[in-house]
Amino acid sequence: MILYNIALSGNCHKVRLMLAFLGLDYQLYDLDLGSSEQLSDDYLKLNTFGQAPVLDDDGIIIRDSQAILVYLAKKYADRGFWPDDPADLAQVISWLSTAANEIQNGPTRIRAHYKFGRAIDFKQVTETTDKVLKIIDMHLTGKVWLVGDQMSIADIAMYPYLALAHEGHVDITPYLNITAWLTRFESLPNYVSMPGITQTS
Numbered sequence: 001m002i003l004y005n006i007a008l009s010g011n012c013h014k015v016r017l018m019l020a021f022l023g024l025d026y027q028l029y030d031l032d033l034g035s036s037e038q039l040s041d042d043y044l045k046l047n048t049f050g051q052a053p054v055l056d057d058d059g060i061i062i063r064d065s066q067a068i069l070v071y072l073a074k075k076y077a078d079r080g081f082w083p084d085d086p087a088d089l090a091q092v093i094s095w096l097s098t099a100a101n102e103i104q105n106g107p108t109r110i111r112a113h114y115k116f117g118r119a120i121d122f123k124q125v126t127e128t129t130d131k132v133l134k135i136i137d138m139h140l141t142g143k144v145w146l147v148g149d150q151m152s153i154a155d156i157a158m159y160p161y162l163a164l165a166h167e168g169h170v171d172i173t174p175y176l177n178i179t180a181w182l183t184r185f186e187s188l189p190n191y192v193s194m195p196g197i198t199q200t201s
């Protein structure tokens with residue numbers, strides 16, 4: 001397996017986490033953003049969006065962090081990352097959608113602004129961030145994981161940009177259920193960190 005990767009990308013971190021939890025061997029290919037390698041003809045053949053992550057599993061090419069999590073969870077379904085129950089599965093997918101929408105358009109964008117100088121609609125991004133943090137914190141009341149009683153790809157998809165929120169000057173310390181969940185996640189066997197994540201555990 002080859003993971004086309006950007007070291008500072010939370011989306012790529014989701015895949016690095018999943019591969020670590022599954023204990024799979026893989027080759028990391030770090031894209032050279034300095035030369036815009038993500039927009040090169042060769043790379044655009046792998047992902048026409050010109051983005052990372054992309055997973056090459058022996059010629060099966062998958063783009064998008066959420067899709068890669070689904071692929072690996074289903075491929076290694078015996079490892080418990082793919083719920084059998086249809087309602088639980090739908091819940092997992094609903095959090096993958098939240099990761100791709102509200103998290104991407106909230107905490108991810110604010111971080112991209114402060115860390116990489118990206119232009120953002122500050123009011124909109126801040127409102128999206130505040131709203132999604134409140135919803136997640138409320139959802140986690142009395143819960144250990146986002147869905148059911150087992151860690152799932154929902155937790156993996158939601159984790160990196162919440163753990164990196166401080167890089168966007170977002171203070172998540174008042175969200176006690178989220179911070180407790182982050183600590184729990186970081187205590188999992190085979191957990192791997194990334195630059196910028198300040199582990200709470």
Ligand SMILES: N[C@@H](CCC(=O)N[C@@H](CS)C(=O)NCC(=O)O)C(=O)O
Pocket residue numbers: 006009010011012038050051052053063064065066100
């Ligand atoms: N929906 C995609 C988003 C991927 C994405 O935004 N990747 C960023 C890094 S986090 C990227 O490749 N940026 C390089 C660029 O846009 O030039 C996913 O979840 O994988």
